[in-house]
Amino acid sequence: MFVEHPAAGYKKIFETVEELNEPIPARVIGVLPSWLGGSLLRMGPGLFEVGGEPFNHLFDGQALIHKFDLKNGQVTYYRKFIRTDTYVRAMTENRVVITEFGTAAYPDPCKNIFSRFFTYFKGIEVTDNCLVNICPIGEDFYAVTETNYITKVDPDSLETLKKVDLCKYVSVNGVTAHPHTDADGTVYNIGNCFGKNFSLAYNIVKIPPPQEDEKVVASVFVPQPSTCSHVRLCSSLCSFGMTDNHFVFVEQPVKINVLKYLSAWSVRGTTYMDCFESNDSMGTWFHLATKDPADYLSSYKFRTSAFNIFHHINAYEDQGFIVVDLCTWKGHDFVYDYLYLANLKGEWEEVKKAAMRAPQPEVRRYVLPLDIHREEQGRNLVSLSYTTATAALRSDGTIWLEPEVLFSGPRQAFEFPQINYSLCRGKKYSFAYGLGLNHFIPDRIVKLNVQTKETWVWQEDECYPSEPLFVPTPAATEEDDGVLLSIVVKPGAERPSFLLVLDAVKLTELARAEVNTIIPVTLHGTYKP
Numbered sequence: 001m002f003v004e005h006p007a008a009g010y011k012k013i014f015e016t017v018e019e020l021n022e023p024i025p026a027r028v029i030g031v032l033p034s035w036l037g038g039s040l041l042r043m044g045p046g047l048f049e050v051g052g053e054p055f056n057h058l059f060d061g062q063a064l065i066h067k068f069d070l071k072n073g074q075v076t077y078y079r080k081f082i083r084t085d086t087y088v089r090a091m092t093e094n095r096v097v098i099t100e101f102g103t104a105a106y107p108d109p110c111k112n113i114f115s116r117f118f119t120y121f122k123g124i125e126v127t128d129n130c131l132v133n134i135c136p137i138g139e140d141f142y143a144v145t146e147t148n149y150i151t152k153v154d155p156d157s158l159e160t161l162k163k164v165d166l167c168k169y170v171s172v173n174g175v176t177a178h179p180h181t182d183a184d185g186t187v188y189n190i191g192n193c194f195g196k197n198f199s200l201a202y203n204i205v206k207i208p209p210p211q212e213d214e215k216v217v218a219s220v221f222v223p224q225p226s227t228c229s230h231v232r233l234c235s236s237l238c239s240f241g242m243t244d245n246h247f248v249f250v251e252q253p254v255k256i257n258v259l260k261y262l263s264a265w266s267v268r269g270t271t272y273m274d275c276f277e278s279n280d281s282m283g284t285w286f287h288l289a290t291k292d293p294a295d296y297l298s299s300y301k302f303r304t305s306a307f308n309i310f311h312h313i314n315a316y317e318d319q320g321f322i323v324v325d326l327c328t329w330k331g332h333d334f335v336y337d338y339l340y341l342a343n344l345k346g347e348w349e350e351v352k353k354a355a356m357r358a359p360q361p362e363v364r365r366y367v368l369p370l371d372i373h374r375e376e377q378g379r380n381l382v383s384l385s386y387t388t389a390t391a392a393l394r395s396d397g398t399i400w401l402e403p404e405v406l407f408s409g410p411r412q413a414f415e416f417p418q419i420n421y422s423l424c425r426g427k428k429y430s431f432a433y434g435l436g437l438n439h440f441i442p443d444r445i446v447k448l449n450v451q452t453k454e455t456w457v458w459q460e461d462e463c464y465p466s467e468p469l470f471v472p473t474p475a476a477t478e479e480d481d482g483v484l485l486s487i488v489v490k491p492g493a494e495r496p497s498f499l500l501v502l503d504a505v506k507l508t509e510l511a512r513a514e515v516n517t518i519i520p521v522t523l524h525g526t527y528k529p
């Protein structure tokens with residue numbers, strides 16, 4: 001059923017590399033589509049220790065931006081560290097200065113006992129380590145994590161341009177690394193707001209398309225705080241769904257302990273990971289808001305059994321229902337507990353053992369009925385012919401959801417999902433592309449027909465790919481007429497990394513562009529035509 005990795009070659013994608021001073025040529029094998037001329041931009045961790053002090057978690061390494069330029073069948077590769085405050089200060093002081101997701105910074109050992117003591121009472125310095133994604137916003141590109149800091153980057157020179165504090169524009173403590181972009185260029189995002197007197201909310205943020213020389217200004221779009229399931233805890237949000245007329249966001253039973261988060265790490269060595277706690281009784285809630293006018297629909301109380309969710313695949317409206325496709329991890333234990341580097345860099349038998357205890361991955365379809373008449377309870381309200389997902393009214397006025405499983409394999413996740421976004425975002429669709437995680441180790445690329453459940457796989461021995469990005473063939477009308485781009489690491493090879501170009505219909509290889517350097521793990525990215 002799944003490939004074994006006893007040689008543990010995957011360790012190499014979690015090791016520090018140096019940035020490049022100028023782009024390096026890649027050796028192209030195969031034939032690149034002549035129309036494919038642009039840049040693949042991706043973010044990931046690239047520095048995994050400072051001054052001999054290792055980072056602990058997958059989301060701690062210092063942000064490294066990667067760029068594959070494709071032009072007239074030629075390919076070059078380039079990468080630079082983002083000059084974030086956290087990176088610059090770590091380089092200057094040769095130690096971990098800013099607390100990262102799973103690694104605590106300690107006061108400067110060179111300072112005297114008093115100044116060290118008082119650093120514990122200074123507000124926390126929230127990290128700007130934008131290692132998760134690179135997103136186009138209007139004409140600009142921002143490297144992002146999930147805190148309030150986003151970093152403007154030049155997509156050609158990879159120079160760091162400007163650090164932006166979203167708190168100056170909207171009341172959010174952070175936004176997801178997965179914004180949605182409308183056909184008219186409007187960018188939407190969602191974030192936690194643990195505002196004044198802890199009025200917890202999930203605020204949806206709207207960044208209008210750039211008018212002439214108007215600054216990119218965000219505004220809070222769904223102002224009313226949504227009733228968080230718990231008064232002091234809000235859920236960690238990683239992505240959300242957007243249809244033609246609605247936003248869908250899932251409140252998962254992994255909560256941020258706001259008191260801990262805002263108490264300035266007073267407990268020595270607190271990290272962001274220490275601020276999460278699982279709620280073992282709420283299950284998982286779905287929330288709906290309308291887009292225009294912006295309004296939170298508090299009467300829709302959708303409930304289901306507990307799961308973790310980081311990545312929405314797509315959501316669309318059909319005959320009065322909202323269809324929501326998700327990459328879930330069953331249960332309320334926090335999946336990020338299994339993403340410490342010590343775990344990901346372990347021996348293969350250890351990696352498999354850890355994954356046995358973890359929440360199990362499953363691609364699921366949930367269907368949310370929009371017109372709820374207070375009719376008899378228990379009846380299935382979903383009347384779509386093509387899905388077995390159900391929704392039933394309960395005596396307490398909530399609506400219990402049961403999913404249709406689109407893909408499931410023991411410790412085989414279909415994750416980092418991508419679609420033909422420009423054609424299908426918010427629309428009824430057929431194809432999702434994903435990175436296959438084998439006991440959390442990325443070792444294959446998968447295509448899933450979400451209507452028929454048919455799958456296609458690209459896999460090669462000792463190869464560790466990244467999230468596959470779909471690029472449509474110009475003027476294509478077929479949903480899967482295009483290519484998939486993925487960065488693959490093959491540690492034993494003479495040229496140990498390559499850009500893989502697959503035909504998206506059957507995942508057949510068109511070309512690969514090999515470079516003689518290891519490219520560490522990348523999380524998300526974008527293709528700039």
Ligand SMILES: CCC[C@@H](CCO)COc1cccc([C@H](O)CCN)c1
Pocket residue numbers: 059100101127132145146147173174175177191192236238256261272273275276
């Ligand atoms: C207690 C959690 C706080 C929230 C921000 C406030 O909404 C998450 O904060 C971080 C901090 C560092 C790296 C990250 C990564 O983006 C995670 C992986 N997606 C998230």
